[in-house]
Amino acid sequence: MSDTSVVITSSQITELIDLVRRVHGFDFSGYTKASLKRRVVRIMQLKKMEFYDLKHILVNDQHFFQYFLEEITVNVTEMFRDPSFYKALSLQVMPYLSTYQHAKIWCAGCSTGEEVYSLAILLREAGLSKKSFIYGTDINTEVLREARKGIYSLRNIKSYAENYQFTGLKGSISDNFTILYDAASIHNELKQNTLFSVHNLVSDDVFNEFQLISCRNVFIYFETELQERILELFYKSLCPLGYLCLGSKETIRSEAFKRKFKVINHKENIYQKIGT
Amino acid sequence: MGPDKNLLDRWRTTELLLLGGSAGSFKLLFQMVKLLPDDLDKTVIIVIHRKRNFFSEIAKLFAENTRISLREIEDKDVLKKNTIYIAPANYHTLIEKGGYFSLDVSEAVWYSKPSIDVTFESAAEVYHDRCMAILLSGANQDGADGMLKLRRHGAVTIAQHPEDAEMDEMPTAAINNGGARYILRTDEIFKLLHTQ
Numbered sequence: 001m002s003d004t005s006v007v008i009t010s011s012q013i014t015e016l017i018d019l020v021r022r023v024h025g026f027d028f029s030g031y032t033k034a035s036l037k038r039r040v041v042r043i044m045q046l047k048k049m050e051f052y053d054l055k056h057i058l059v060n061d062q063h064f065f066q067y068f069l070e071e072i073t074v075n076v077t078e079m080f081r082d083p084s085f086y087k088a089l090s091l092q093v094m095p096y097l098s099t100y101q102h103a104k105i106w107c108a109g110c111s112t113g114e115e116v117y118s119l120a121i122l123l124r125e126a127g128l129s130k131k132s133f134i135y136g137t138d139i140n141t142e143v144l145r146e147a148r149k150g151i152y153s154l155r156n157i158k159s160y161a162e163n164y165q166f167t168g169l170k171g172s173i174s175d176n177f178t179i180l181y182d183a184a185s186i187h188n189e190l191k192q193n194t195l196f197s198v199h200n201l202v203s204d205d206v207f208n209e210f211q212l213i214s215c216r217n218v219f220i221y222f223e224t225e226l227q228e229r230i231l232e233l234f235y236k237s238l239c240p241l242g243y244l245c246l247g248s249k250e251t252i253r254s255e256a257f258k259r260k261f262k263v264i265n266h267k268e269n270i271y272q273k274i275g276t
Numbered sequence: 277m278g279p280d281k282n283l284l285d286r287w288r289t290t291e292l293l294l295l296g297g298s299a300g301s302f303k304l305l306f307q308m309v310k311l312l313p314d315d316l317d318k319t320v321i322i323v324i325h326r327k328r329n330f331f332s333e334i335a336k337l338f339a340e341n342t343r344i345s346l347r348e349i350e351d352k353d354v355l356k357k358n359t360i361y362i363a364p365a366n367y368h369t370l371i372e373k374g375g376y377f378s379l380d381v382s383e384a385v386w387y388s389k390p391s392i393d394v395t396f397e398s399a400a401e402v403y404h405d406r407c408m409a410i411l412l413s414g415a416n417q418d419g420a421d422g423m424l425k426l427r428r429h430g431a432v433t434i435a436q437h438p439e440d441a442e443m444d445e446m447p448t449a450a451i452n453n454g455g456a457r458y459i460l461r462t463d464e465i466f467k468l469l470h471t472q
Contacts, residue, residue, distance in 0.1 A: 032378040034370040
């Protein structure tokens, strides 16, 4: 239920973007406006704030900015979201990854880590745990803290169990957790080859070379121009013939990048870097 | 009795038709799509509640009922005339000022993703009075806030008559909050959509 009385204009959104860039150094200008506006309205409703109050507190209160960042960037995620994607990854990509000495994977926009651990389970099932390493990055330090802990509510795990079932992987998702009361803690073996750190796709650069980059349901928040800048960053970060996975509703539309990436799975938006 | 003249005029000139439905509206939506004129000079967006891992081929089923081009929305798709768009499961669908869609995976609204409110509210900000929305049967209150916002922006808002709805909670909510400008019987809705 939303309070329909909170209204802000597009020029106020622009004003807010400018303010956040000047004061905090985060650039949201390439974010899609309808979604951004919806998030800002949500904050104003939750905190019962007028637009002026929001600007005021954003300038004066660093803690509030952390909260703002968490609310603005959507952190809703699931383990094994889109089970058919994980199935495709097992069948079409894992065999290639196994040919490398060492497989480095970048999960960009990893939020609270559910996707990183889903990938870790998938790699283990493919027999690749020992020679793979997953980097999870996000702009938000708070979600990364949660990701490192790897502790999720039991209720959520139950809802991920259905996803897991559809992936075709054996066993059950709860085999990967130690459950204590209503908390499920991911097994240490799955945490071992992971590293979580801050990286801003909008402003930060290449930091390693990867065999696979997974960036799912992040592009939906970016306008086309920003998407293309980040595609360039991914292209530079991939080894020759490295894989790029986007969300199941996110496709590469730019002609220039269509030439640089070959489609491996059209439905799941799995691509492979070609050319140099 | 047919739809009133003012409503017919608005239907003829509307650029965007929004259809929102939940429990008890699947069959209705198929029938409605079938009735739309082939050369429809409008964009149609359908938001139906369904389960997250419900691997149905809804788009395909709809496509069998119409000659109008139909697709499940992908991120940044451009809104075109004479096209029916289906909001994908497990995403919210928003409309951007530039005339394209953006998707969102944030929290469910009224336990629903896609949420009818989210799409209707963002349509209001872009299309204002150039759109028409119809809210059908459903067992929660999603869509009522969206209808109200659309109405405030000058759009035509229609709720299915609660007596005709298999689940009356959804249209009733939009009537009670003042979101619905018209309350129409199912056959009146059919007649309206069939009008050239």
